[in-house]
Amino acid sequence: MTDHPVQLENITKRYGAFTAVKDLTFSVAKGEIYGFLGPNGAGKTTTLRMMLDIVRPSEGRICVLGSNSAISVRRRIGYLPEERGLYRKMKAAQSIAYFAQLRGLSGRDAKKKAYALLEEFGLEDFARSKNEALSKGMAQKVQLLATIAHEPELLILDEPFSGLDPINQQTLEKLIADQRASGRTIIFSTHVMQHAERLCDRFLIIAEGEKRFEGTLSEARARYGQRLHVRSTAPAAAFEVLPGVEAVRLERNGGEESDYRIELADGADPQDFLRQAVAAGIVLTRFEQAGATLHDIFVDLAGDEASAPAHDQERAFARGAEAAE
Numbered sequence: 001m002t003d004h005p006v007q008l009e010n011i012t013k014r015y016g017a018f019t020a021v022k023d024l025t026f027s028v029a030k031g032e033i034y035g036f037l038g039p040n041g042a043g044k045t046t047t048l049r050m051m052l053d054i055v056r057p058s059e060g061r062i063c064v065l066g067s068n069s070a071i072s073v074r075r076r077i078g079y080l081p082e083e084r085g086l087y088r089k090m091k092a093a094q095s096i097a098y099f100a101q102l103r104g105l106s107g108r109d110a111k112k113k114a115y116a117l118l119e120e121f122g123l124e125d126f127a128r129s130k131n132e133a134l135s136k137g138m139a140q141k142v143q144l145l146a147t148i149a150h151e152p153e154l155l156i157l158d159e160p161f162s163g164l165d166p167i168n169q170q171t172l173e174k175l176i177a178d179q180r181a182s183g184r185t186i187i188f189s190t191h192v193m194q195h196a197e198r199l200c201d202r203f204l205i206i207a208e209g210e211k212r213f214e215g216t217l218s219e220a221r222a223r224y225g226q227r228l229h230v231r232s233t234a235p236a237a238a239f240e241v242l243p244g245v246e247a248v249r250l251e252r253n254g255g256e257e258s259d260y261r262i263e264l265a266d267g268a269d270p271q272d273f274l275r276q277a278v279a280a281g282i283v284l285t286r287f288e289q290a291g292a293t294l295h296d297i298f299v300d301l302a303g304d305e306a307s308a309p310a311h312d313q314e315r316a317f318a319r320g321a322e323a324a325e
């Protein structure tokens with residue numbers, strides 16, 4: 001068990017005639033950040049709840065921290081549920097201390113930890129504010145701090161980035177990476193591929209309750225052909241006839257020179273493309289190789305319409321990150 005704190009074997013969850021999760025098998029290794037990716041209604045929350053023994057599977061076996069019920073090891077787990085909520089009348093520091101105490105810290109240690117965390121995350125001025133007076137993002141940060149205050153070895157975070165502005169999303173990315181650096185295991189679900197791309201050691205893509213992919217980003221990329229970004233005075237047709245070229249897309253028509261995105265067939269070698277282009281007398285003033293992005297892979301595996309909002313979120317995030325620099 002010790003090297004795989006979470007193991008799911010052939011898990012199925014039915015609600016009446018509807019199957020929300022179908023025969024799902026995966027395990028999460030100790031110390032890794034594991035991304036749980038899927039469109040709306042894919043079965044992410046249901047699966048996370050089954051891990052926590054909030055929802056019982058219809059079939060299959062789950063083992064969490066060596067136990068067949070997360071309830072008996074709950075002090076070693078930090079869980080951020082999808083539906084957020086703090087007691088409105090409680091103060092921020094009090095809320096964090098309250099959850100830490102529920103998970104085994106003494107009153108004194110819980111209070112000390114709450115103030116230390118609030119200070120570390122720049123919320124010390126709000127320690128004595130009632131939760132109802134906090135902005136939505138601040139309240140979410142407080143809830144996150146309440147999730148990690150008892151220093152759990154396993155963190156299960158359901159859509160932790162939703163509701164946070166770009167700056168706080170970056171703070172959360174750092175928090176998650178720091179938790180891993182301290183040896184913790186983290187599972188989080190998200191729709192925003194950029195977070196998963198930057199953070200996850202491995203990820204699982206789920207759609208319609210079924211596993212579509214599990215592995216690392218490079219393993220996922222290896223399944224897809226290479227993409228090239230080139231700049232040239234040559235027309236698109238000159239590239240289309242080269243061996244290994246599957247598609248040519250005009251990215252920018254710059255008058256004299258244009259930018260193209262070229263998709264190569266699986267297994268085609270970009271260096272071969274370069275040699276063929278030169279042999280054909282094509283002059284390239286730019287040549288860059290790029291693997292498929294996680295967004296491309298997600299769209300391909302989990303379906304088009306599902307990821308459209310994610311794309312908007314990614315763009316919003318990218319804009320925010322630029323503004324923050």
Ligand SMILES: Nc1ncnc2c1ncn2[C@@H]1O[C@H](COP(=O)(O)OP(=O)(O)OP(=O)(O)O)[C@@H](O)[C@H]1O
Pocket residue numbers: 015018020038039040041042043044045046047082
């Ligand atoms: N208690 C329930 N009774 C009946 N159906 C349910 C129940 N809980 C979830 N479902 C259904 O199971 C499917 C999976 O839901 P789930 O909440 O796990 O998806 P999700 O991947 O977390 O989606 P989202 O990103 O929208 O939160 C959905 O079709 C949902 O309607």
